[in-house]
Amino acid sequence: MDLISSLSLGELALSFSRVPLFPVFDLSYFIVSIIYLKYEPGSVELSRRHPVASWLCAMLHCFGSYILADLLLGEPIIDYFSNSSSILLASGVWYLIFFCPLDLFYKCVCFLPVKLIFVAMKEVVRVRKIAVGIHHAHHYHHGWFIMIATGWVKGSGVALLSNLEQLLRGVWKPETNEILHMSFPTKASLYGAILFTLQQTRWLPVSKASLIFVFTMFMVSCKVFLTATHSHSSPFDVLEGYICP
Amino acid sequence: MDLISSLSLGELALSFSRVPLFPVFDLSYFIVSIIYLKYEPGSVELSRRHPVASWLCAMLHCFGSYILADLLLGEPIIDYFSNSSSILLASGVWYLIFFCPLDLFYKCVCFLPVKLIFVAMKEVVRVRKIAVGIHHAHHYHHGWFIMIATGWVKGSGVALLSNLEQLLRGVWKPETNEILHMSFPTKASLYGAILFTLQQTRWLPVSKASLIFVFTMFMVSCKVFLTATHSHSSPFDVLEGYICP
Amino acid sequence: MDLISSLSLGELALSFSRVPLFPVFDLSYFIVSIIYLKYEPGSVELSRRHPVASWLCAMLHCFGSYILADLLLGEPIIDYFSNSSSILLASGVWYLIFFCPLDLFYKCVCFLPVKLIFVAMKEVVRVRKIAVGIHHAHHYHHGWFIMIATGWVKGSGVALLSNLEQLLRGVWKPETNEILHMSFPTKASLYGAILFTLQQTRWLPVSKASLIFVFTMFMVSCKVFLTATHSHSSPFDVLEGYICP
Numbered sequence: 001m002d003l004i005s006s007l008s009l010g011e012l013a014l015s016f017s018r019v020p021l022f023p024v025f026d027l028s029y030f031i032v033s034i035i036y037l038k039y040e041p042g043s044v045e046l047s048r049r050h051p052v053a054s055w056l057c058a059m060l061h062c063f064g065s066y067i068l069a070d071l072l073l074g075e076p077i078i079d080y081f082s083n084s085s086s087i088l089l090a091s092g093v094w095y096l097i098f099f100c101p102l103d104l105f106y107k108c109v110c111f112l113p114v115k116l117i118f119v120a121m122k123e124v125v126r127v128r129k130i131a132v133g134i135h136h137a138h139h140y141h142h143g144w145f146i147m148i149a150t151g152w153v154k155g156s157g158v159a160l161l162s163n164l165e166q167l168l169r170g171v172w173k174p175e176t177n178e179i180l181h182m183s184f185p186t187k188a189s190l191y192g193a194i195l196f197t198l199q200q201t202r203w204l205p206v207s208k209a210s211l212i213f214v215f216t217m218f219m220v221s222c223k224v225f226l227t228a229t230h231s232h233s234s235p236f237d238v239l240e241g242y243i244c245p
Numbered sequence: 246m247d248l249i250s251s252l253s254l255g256e257l258a259l260s261f262s263r264v265p266l267f268p269v270f271d272l273s274y275f276i277v278s279i280i281y282l283k284y285e286p287g288s289v290e291l292s293r294r295h296p297v298a299s300w301l302c303a304m305l306h307c308f309g310s311y312i313l314a315d316l317l318l319g320e321p322i323i324d325y326f327s328n329s330s331s332i333l334l335a336s337g338v339w340y341l342i343f344f345c346p347l348d349l350f351y352k353c354v355c356f357l358p359v360k361l362i363f364v365a366m367k368e369v370v371r372v373r374k375i376a377v378g379i380h381h382a383h384h385y386h387h388g389w390f391i392m393i394a395t396g397w398v399k400g401s402g403v404a405l406l407s408n409l410e411q412l413l414r415g416v417w418k419p420e421t422n423e424i425l426h427m428s429f430p431t432k433a434s435l436y437g438a439i440l441f442t443l444q445q446t447r448w449l450p451v452s453k454a455s456l457i458f459v460f461t462m463f464m465v466s467c468k469v470f471l472t473a474t475h476s477h478s479s480p481f482d483v484l485e486g487y488i489c490p
Numbered sequence: 491m492d493l494i495s496s497l498s499l500g501e502l503a504l505s506f507s508r509v510p511l512f513p514v515f516d517l518s519y520f521i522v523s524i525i526y527l528k529y530e531p532g533s534v535e536l537s538r539r540h541p542v543a544s545w546l547c548a549m550l551h552c553f554g555s556y557i558l559a560d561l562l563l564g565e566p567i568i569d570y571f572s573n574s575s576s577i578l579l580a581s582g583v584w585y586l587i588f589f590c591p592l593d594l595f596y597k598c599v600c601f602l603p604v605k606l607i608f609v610a611m612k613e614v615v616r617v618r619k620i621a622v623g624i625h626h627a628h629h630y631h632h633g634w635f636i637m638i639a640t641g642w643v644k645g646s647g648v649a650l651l652s653n654l655e656q657l658l659r660g661v662w663k664p665e666t667n668e669i670l671h672m673s674f675p676t677k678a679s680l681y682g683a684i685l686f687t688l689q690q691t692r693w694l695p696v697s698k699a700s701l702i703f704v705f706t707m708f709m710v711s712c713k714v715f716l717t718a719t720h721s722h723s724s725p726f727d728v729l730e731g732y733i734c735p
Contacts, residue, residue: 014634061640071567071569072566073566073568074560074564074566074567074569078655141566141569141572142572143572143573144574145568145571145572145573145574145577146566146568146572148614149568149571163657168665173658174657174661174662175660175662176660177542177657177658177660178539179540179546179658180543180658180659180660182542190542220725
């Protein structure tokens, strides 16, 4: 009985790791990313007065992780823009969030139960991006540090580019950056990148599908809880307070 | 008779698109670009006190479009610097504009009728760079967005790098950038890049030579008119005011 | 007798140019580089409050030249991080300099006679990096300017990236940068890059081993003298004062 349940858990993880991300999960990723852009002060005026800058910021929010990873790995930094369908989907989301009559689309996707679903689906994409990034780095480059760095930037997305993204909007806050003040997703991406690197180099004796499944569950529950409680704290705070009192 | 005239117009466009740019047109491009550098406040003192920084700024003004396009397409960003003759030509222009006794060279090239000729020739180079950039992007990469982006940065030149160029001179204006406040050449380059991309993907049923010819004529007449009238307005203002009142 | 002495000098230079840099010379390079990081105001608090940012800064100080050269030459900018042993060595040095109990390690390596030895060994690494960089640029790229630029960034290290390195620590000083106010090592690296380029293109009729030997001796004596006298002046000041009074 135990064997069967473990088998089906392994199969569930395997099936889960094979669910295609495009278009539903990617759409959720774009929606949540561009909502966070709209939260930034001044972003609505920016979209009205400088639509090109606003669109570029939205693209950075959606594809910043690919741009940064391509820069690190020496590939064309606009490589991902060859996926025209993803770009069009993200552009459509940007248009609906900023220009929909009566702000209807924004109000719908910001309705908390709906938003929580999108937030959960965004984390599914994030974990998959970390895993794929580390797999790619392992095959084309060598060394632990390159694998961890690639996974980290793939998971953190636009956060590590925040100074550049702000500069594009005419905002400049040099006294802070994401590495000085890491948010929960950035920190979790770093830890996740370390775990997936250990898995890839066979130091962590679990299958990649299981790790994706477990880490996704962890990220989804944390982010949904943090979003539902409007909290900016981090589950790592307790641990960190214990290590560095 | 009509057939003959259309033939000869096509042939004129074809011959025009084959005129070699080096050295005469490139020279005009370098002269006008470095004149704009000299217009910047503090650039003359910079050339006296920090000649290396001034020279690097001049190179950014002349070759910024190649550097940015190489960065986007994942090629070595100093790739163009293997053209030693272009670099030496641009360096000679920089030297003459900043260090010529009695400022003679600068006064000559800034004499309005002479300057208008150089400005016109600079636009010939700009349009050709857009066309070549899109042709290159089409062959080595895929997707509309990459083609448009490559053509755009090839046409806009140093403008899209202006924050970096200012930083090199010790000037920092984070509240503005070229994407927030597009100048006429940047905007025209974007529209031109879209047109050339449509032509390259055969959505615009004209030959590339004709498009180069027509778009060059448009750019030359606009820029010559704007320079002659010392105007900073843009021919697109009317259109934009109509679309976004 | 003269022949024998010249032979042995040539042989000495050849042997010197073949001394392996890893681990002893590299270790000295890392120690001196991270000492300079610790000299920066606020770096100790940074290491306590933001260890990831402090570690990244230390890596930039140790490997900035590789990162910048890889960026210029279109290679993956984290390419050098595949040398896990170098990264671990540099990380160990960072840990000892910032976190050793009683600050013992820092006090030992900053004891002037010890520091002078490390400073001397750092210059050996710097000159070798210039020579290797120009050799690499010569084989894979073309043009004098690319060779000089590669050698220069390989020699100058983190200095040319100082604005980025400061931004990572939350410090922003846009009114100055290393190109506006070149320090002695940056200037010497530029001159060294020119000399090695002349040697590589056979305009300077000496062997590479001899040039490495002579230029290393020059750099070592200058830097040891400047460090011993706590001087920030430069041996080039006299020459420059004569050329540009």
